[in-house]
Amino acid sequence: QFHARSSQVPEPYGTVLIMAPWNYPVNLCLTPLVGAISAGNCAVVKPSAYAGASSSAIAEILSEIYPPDYVAVVEGGRQENTALLREKFDYIFFTGSVEVGKAVMAAAAENLTPVTLELGGKSPVIVDRTADIGLAARRIAFGKVL
Numbered sequence: 017q018f019h020a021r022s023s024q025v026p027e028p029y030g031t032v033l034i035m036a037p038w039n040y041p042v043n044l045c046l047t048p049l050v051g052a053i054s055a056g057n058c059a060v061v062k063p064s065a066y067a068g069a070s071s072s073a074i075a076e077i078l079s080e081i082y083p084p085d086y087v088a089v090v091e092g093g094r095q096e097n098t099a100l101l102r103e104k105f106d107y108i109f110f111t112g113s114v115e116v117g118k119a120v121m122a123a124a125a126e127n128l129t130p131v132t133l134e135l136g137g138k139s140p141v142i143v144d145r146t147a148d149i150g151l152a153a154r155r156i157a158f159g160k161v162l
Contacts, residue, residue, distance in 0.1 A: 028056035029130070030106030035097065035120065037112045038066035039139065039160060045074050048109040048132075049087065057107070058086050062100055064112075065093035105129055 032052045036044040045063050052059045061078065063071035075089040090096055097116075101123035110120045111134040124131045139160070143152045 026056060031058045031060065032107040032109065033060050033062065033100060033103075033105040035062045035100070035108070035110045035112065036064060038064035040111075041067035041070035042074065044111045049078075052107075052109075053087070059088075060100065060105070061087065061089045062097065063089070063091065065091070065096075108132070110134070 032048075034045060034048045034052065036048075041063055045061050049059055049061060061074065063074050065071070071089075071091050075091055078087050078089050081087070090100060101120065104127050105124075106129065108120060108124050108129055108131045110117060110131065114135045117133045117135040121131060121133065123129075141152075141156055143149070143156075
């Protein structure tokens with residue numbers, strides 16, 4: 017009926033920086049990574065220093081799967097974050113606080129780097145008197161480490 021065509025042409029950005037928070041360390045490192053790789057990008061993953069065991073596990077697993085020139089994991093704290101933000105990336109994913117999000121946005125603006133910011137999520141939970149406290153505690157703890 018319509019005499020038109022459309023098509024999609026994948027065009028990777030290049031190298032993306034993924035900066036993940038402590039509260040969902042595995043999920044918020046790997047979910048953006050899957051998208052970045054699927055789109056044909058390379059990635060530098062920076063897990064939170066506040067989730068040290070998860071960060072180490074992520075670094076170990078990803079180094080076994082990908083060559084370091086395709087996916088690299090940088091572990092550390094604020095010093096490493098600051099150093100990474102001085103580098104030029106082609107896209108930045110950041111999940112964390114508003115304060116750090118502003119610093120990420122300012123650094124990205126220097127090179128007009130596109131950014132995805134997810135700021136200030138709290139993941140509230142209500143547990144009332146009818147709840148099985150043990151079950152609720154296990155489910156909340158499980159949900160926080162996804």
